Amino acid sequence: MSLFHGLSAFPITPTDKDGRVNGDELFLLLDRIVKAGPDSRGNTGVNSIGLLGSTGGYAYLTRAERQRAVAMAADFIGGRIPLIVGIGALRTDEVQELAKDARDAGADGLLLAPVSYTPLTEAEVYQHFLAVAGVTDLPICIYNNPGTTHFTFSLDLLKRLSQIDSIAAVKMPLPQGQEIEDNLAQLRQNTADKDGFAVGYSGDWGCAAGLLAGADTWYSVVGGLFPSQALKLARAAQGGDTQTVQHIDQFFQPLWTLFKEFGGMRVMYAAANILSLTDASPHLPVLPLSPADKERVRKAIKTLNELS
């Protein structure tokens, strides 16, 4: 399978309160992902690690810390799983530098969101991607996340971007007011000119449905901390086993509820605190969950751990 396929796990990036990445704690998270799957029955493990995604707080880290995080992660992973790195930033020249930094530090692929302050036009986003694709040969995944970037890709823009040589995939949000089957079919049709162009989804609670519908990838927040359980859900969905998907999904329900209420990042920090993997909090102004809400996370983890 190519780089942007299967289960891609997006961990948080533990830092101290000044935004310096804690390598030892990052390794604990990466180790869980690397060791999940493969098993004696021939199952394979997590298909890629998505470092410095939205959950990984890329937007809040300096260039130097982003470079350190990639270098440390690439070194720790040692080629056992492909490494995808988020390189989004406000300025095109900044992103070009981040793309080269990530390549030089050992990334296998790049994830690029059109981060915006001034609302961007389609022409601006196209030129931005073209300029970034021009500085490295690494395959790029379009990161379509209107909830954080406030840019909405049209089908036509996705089609044009998919025709740029190194742009190999798109990470879509769950469709609103449209069945995921229809959304996927529309995307396939518009990117059909590019052999092997991969279409995947984020928004964990709808991604098993995406894989069941034939999507290539689940870009998973929960997979960054609970890779074994996410793998079970992903493999059942990739195998087209609707009944097993429904069974497994029940164990994730309390967590999905929390994700919808607080966003994945806040919940994953709380969960990592509960599991004693790190004491780190999100970057202020993003606040950690309250003790009462952390208690709900604790219960959700307990439910998830009942999945055998």
Next chain:
Amino acid sequence: MSLFHGLSAFPITPTDKDGRVNGDELFLLLDRIVKAGPDSRGNTGVNSIGLLGSTGGYAYLTRAERQRAVAMAADFIGGRIPLIVGIGALRTDEVQELAKDARDAGADGLLLAPVSYTPLTEAEVYQHFLAVAGVTDLPICIYNNPGTTHFTFSLDLLKRLSQIDSIAAVKMPLPQGQEIEDNLAQLRQNTADKDGFAVGYSGDWGCAAGLLAGADTWYSVVGGLFPSQALKLARAAQGGDTQTVQHIDQFFQPLWTLFKEFGGMRVMYAAANILSLTDASPHLPVLPLSPADKERVRKAIKTLNELS
């Protein structure tokens, strides 16, 4: 009049393509603002300069360049007009440093937008403002601009923020689906506990109506480049002279049309290019206007210059 009252002019910040601020070109823009009004008939000039607003591209500049821009501007202005400085950034600790930098470099007041990547809660924005207010005595204006920050303030949050000692004003977007008179009355009611709390608007085409309705401030993009003409409109509106406002506003109409179509920043860069004040372009990925659209800007300037 206190700091956040009257016409506040927000210029672009000319930079080279690497994002380094060009002091000489910035001085040309500031000089136009400083010299607009006062005249022999006792009219006063522009009431404040808003450096590093959205139009001033603060979000795209490094901390070092923001510091340089403030220091150069304060030095050039030499106290002739109060200087308000935009200090928004993603992280609370970053904003605290920017607030201290601006104070040390000579700012008279601060403008703070809740810039976001991860969507923020009301509690998070409240704590963010409280933390920033804690590091400097300078008066702070709440910068409410959902179009760029993607955060929407509730009336209750504005009320609570207005009760923080150094928070002295709010810069509102034009209301959607509500008359500006009603919006202003609602804001006055909710911030009535704070003596002299100033309520002003941005969104140039609706701001004369705001002043006519009794708003304290017009935070003006056009005032950053065409201060004399903006002053005429502001003074007529502040004087309650609806007929003169309507007359003057006609000369601005072609520019308002372009602002709505392209956003103020892209249009003001084009206008500054046309006036030979700078060759600078917006920061990529934001693109300069096309030659055909620049021609429309040229015509709009011609119309504005017919205002005598």
